[in-house]
Amino acid sequence: MTPLHLCLLISTALFCIGLFGALARSNTILVLLGIELMLNAANINFIAFWRYGPNPAAANGMIFVLFSIAVAAAEAAVGLALIIAVYRHQKNIRLQEATVLKG
Amino acid sequence: MTAALLLIAVLMLGSAAAAMLRRNLIHSALLLVASWTGVAAFYLWAGAEFVAFAQILVYAGAVSMVVLFAVLLTRQSREADLPIEPATVTRTASAFAVAASLAAVIGSAVATARFPAASAEAPAASVKQIGLELMAEHGAALLIVGIVLTVALIGATVIASNDKKRDPEDAP
Incomplete structure (x- = not known):
């Protein structure tokens, strides 16, 4: 098994842990954090293919990851602001109770 | 290693x-x-x-x-931060089933995949090279990411801020 396979298997495991968290938990913050874990798993794939790919001269993989981190940070900020807005209306952050978008 | x-x-x-x-x-x-x-x-x-x-x-x-x-x-x-009531068993079990089957599918695909041989030494990408590539080749993308971040953070502030013009009976 080459190191590339190992890296891909690790990122698969991280992605599935994030997916499990996003599907199983009823707390909105934990769902958002599961999505962040899945994004991190995708970034690990970028770095693994950059490191072990056939054309490692270009720094394209690293630049992809930098942009991905920036977009993930924006997504986390907006997601947590939405959670706070929902909490102000519903006094609760359980997903099951956030059934009404119009406050 | x-x-x-x-x-x-x-x-x-x-x-x-x-x-x-x-x-x-x-x-x-x-x-x-x-x-x-x-x-x-x-x-x-x-x-x-x-x-x-x-x-x-x-x-x-x-x-x-x-x-x-x-x-x-x-x-x-x-x-309230201690026991958030546990998710139902069916929900946890189905989430576990979905995640485990996805892990099996991707894992088997990765295990059977064949990739071209990697170069022996690690690719060297200095900070200077990254900066030059970011500013030259990917300059437009960098600007767009800056705009996305600005808009997202202003939007987050607006969403999370307390609006004063709400109905009086809503007020806490």
Whole structure:
């Protein structure tokens, strides 16, 4: 098994842990954090293919990851602001109770 | 080399799994910080130092603070952070089934895939080279990411801010 396979298997495991968290938990913050874990798993794939790919001269993989981190940070900020807005209306952050978008 | 990778993987995956299983939200957030630090250690292992420091700055520094603030702001009472009622068994079981089957599919696909041989030495990408590529080839993308970040952060502030013109009976 080459190191590339190992890296891909690790990122698969991280992605599935994030997916499990996003599907199983009823707390909105934990769902958002599961999505962040899945994004991190995708970034690990970028770095693994950059490191072990056939054309490692270009720094394209690293630049992809930098942009991905920036977009993930924006997504986390907006997601947590939405959670706070929902909490102000519903006094609760359980997903099951956030059934009404119009406050 | 591989032993270090396995150690990093155990740290990263173990803390992520523990974070997803804990009841206490604050413990989950702190364990996720450990997991993100493990991802940064993986980047260091792979030779992408600049990305590793960006990961530490953004995730372990900024996102974790925002998450902790959100946890503390949405706490209902002093007891409410302890047992968030457990998700139902069917929900947990179906989520586990989905995640496990996806892991089996992707894992078998990865295990049978054949990739072209890697170069022996790690690719060298200095910070200077990254900066030149960012500013020259990817300059437009960099500007767009800046605009996206600005719009998203202003939007987050507007969404989370208290609007004063609400109905009086809504007021807390």
